[in-house]
Amino acid sequence: MRITCIGGGPAGLYFALLMKKQDPRHEVTVLERNRAGDTFGWGVVFSDQTLGALREADPQTADEILQSFNHWDDIEVHINGRTVRSGGHGFCGIGRKKLLNILQARCEQLGVKLVYEADVQDDAGIDADLIIAADGLNSRVRQKYAASYQPDVDxxxxxxxxxxxxxxxxxxxxxxxxxxxxxxxxxxYRFDEHTSTFIVEAPESVWQAAGIADMSKEEGIAFCERLFAKVLDEHSLVSNASHLRGSAQWIRFPRVVCKNWVHRREGDGTPIVLMGDAAHTAHFSIGSGTKLALEDSIALARDIAESPVDLSAALQRYVASRSIDVLRIQNAARNSTEWFENVERHARLDPEQFAYSLLTRSQRISHENLRLRDQAYVEGFERWLADGPAVPPMFTPFTLRGLTLKNRVVVSPMAQYSCVDGVPAEHHLVHLGARAMGGAGLVFAEMTCTSPDARITPGCPGLWNDKQGAAWKRIVDYVHVNTTAKIAMQLGHAGAKGSTRVAWEGIDQPLAEGGWPLISASPQQYLEAVSDWSRAMDRADMDRVKADFVAATRRAAQAGFDWLELHCAHGYLLSSFISPLTNQRSDEYGGSLENRLRYPLEVFAAMRAVWPGPLSVRISAHDWVAGGITPEDSVAIARAFKAAGADLIDVSSGQVSKAEKPTYGRMWQTPFSENIRNRVGIATIAVGAISEADHVNSIIAAGRADLCAVARPHLANPAWTLTEAARIGFTGVEWPRQYLSGKQQLEREFERQRAQGVAAQEQANKALGV
Structure with missing residues (x-):
């Protein structure tokens, strides 16, 4: 093939040399706008894992890079006069200019044609079978064919x-x-024997307030030298951006995401493939920009080798696989970016927890991964967190309003749709009893309704009469007598989402017969043209519903529940007042957020007056719809409930509108919990795709939440908490005495699996030379 790479950065050069190495008959040209030897930037960072991938792709280049690396294992965090150090991270630093020189020399050795001072405006006039647009962050090619690539720049x-x-x-x-x-x-970080990279960063508002926008380049550098004088230890700072004047060297990072990476040129159909920063960017705080560029090159060269006579198939395979890998890195980079954008929030933590939060900010490094890197650091941190012997964070106790939970795991409220006339019977006794015996510190009953017309479905539980109260007491007594778990009641009203079928007969579908009238903040049809219409509540409705909540609260106390939660999320009745998507009232209960919160706060205050124990509120922290509740709104909502006497906020999101477009992923709702916890100063429960002990440990240890709610994994395995303890090797967890004979066997099995995993990883590392 005839291959032309526009851009002589790491992506273009590495792809060129890999293709020429793969088949010397390829005619490969790299067009670089700068002169030979010119480059900008200081040092770049690789992980040991990236170096292994380079060695596999081209050992000679990898060896030259390795000889020029400065390698370190430790990360140091300095804050408030304290230093926290952690090891085992395995990073390598190399000067960007040195890296490019190595790649250029290898290209020349293999016969790649390098053309410097070729300021390519676009692809016009380039005659090739394959064009690689590796022309950087401000890619001209991407801009020219924006309609095809569909870039999104944040x-x-x-x-x-x-x-x-x-x-x-x-x-x-x-x-x-x-x-x-x-x-x-x-x-x-150091990248050669003489120099270190030194990146200074601050939120835009802080940067503007400090007056840097009006400083000359020299004044800005002097400002940084004074600010970081202690860590610089009398060394100066220098810039190599001689082409920039004033504050222009201070930039905002653009996160680039492209829907498509391949454009077919009109006329001859030549594929033009975006690569490196032209296709995607990842914030420098996770050091993956150059890594992604080199891995793009490796992946496309490999896919072409596997389909040497079908370039279209190779490109399809490349985009399909590579876009997934890149998205995973970009999601991690987004987490890291947002962490550094909100240092003020994290700085309220103690230095020990602040440093841990920093180390795990991207969610790529977990608690157990940290333990593998630096066991002494993790054990020391666990001792600090537990204020005693080292214990995994999820198994530290938690006390709220005089109630102590034995650990940080909560079994989420999960609808069972298995009651008759709102009365919980044998199913709920077995369901909740089994999960209380399964090791969790707190077990929630599903949303329990305060009146017959408050139900979601005919199978939902209630607490509007004494028969239901007695049935709940039977379950509560079982939990208290037979386990050391605590049990919580969640009270709610379905509002416009009521009078529907049980889930397995059609979730959110209205009842064919036997339904009941619906009420909400404003007239609403949850599923357009499908759901029954609700009517707006009047004052009499508000008084009646509030009284129902108070009566149910009293019955919960009589039943012996340890904890009570008010459901104000997911589009149910009280949520319908809070969200502007569902509240169009023109009275004192509509309009501003303060007004929209008025009725939910009235209900909460009435419950607080008769409930002395822990009282939490579940909220939707994000509606995921334009014009709906935002994470910033959720902070104000949490503050209002805290002022009213709430002890904890159970932080969920969504389910208010079917137009929602959530961004799913591991622990995807945890940032909302952290935002509220560390800005409002109130305890929180994190929810959403928390499915491993590692998730819980990382969330609790980093101060992102005080408790973690686990739903589907605890549905699949009632003893999820006990199982996860064995999986991570923690033997100090309490088991029901009836099940003790299974404890050691499970622990031995997981110990064997861990040993096999370590051996396999060591063998893989050895094969890669890492």
């Missing part, structure tokens, strides 16, 4: 400047400095 909230220093850092160093304007942070 300009992030922090300003940063890329500087260098002769201060040689022994570890990858993060230094945080609080100023009168807000927090600044530095990311620093």
């Amino acid at each position: 300009l992030r909230n922090c300003r940063f400047v890329w500087l260098g220093t002769s201060r040689l850092f022994e570890a990858f160093t993060f230094d945080f400095q609080q100023t009168e304007w807000g927090w600044f942070q530095a990311h620093a």
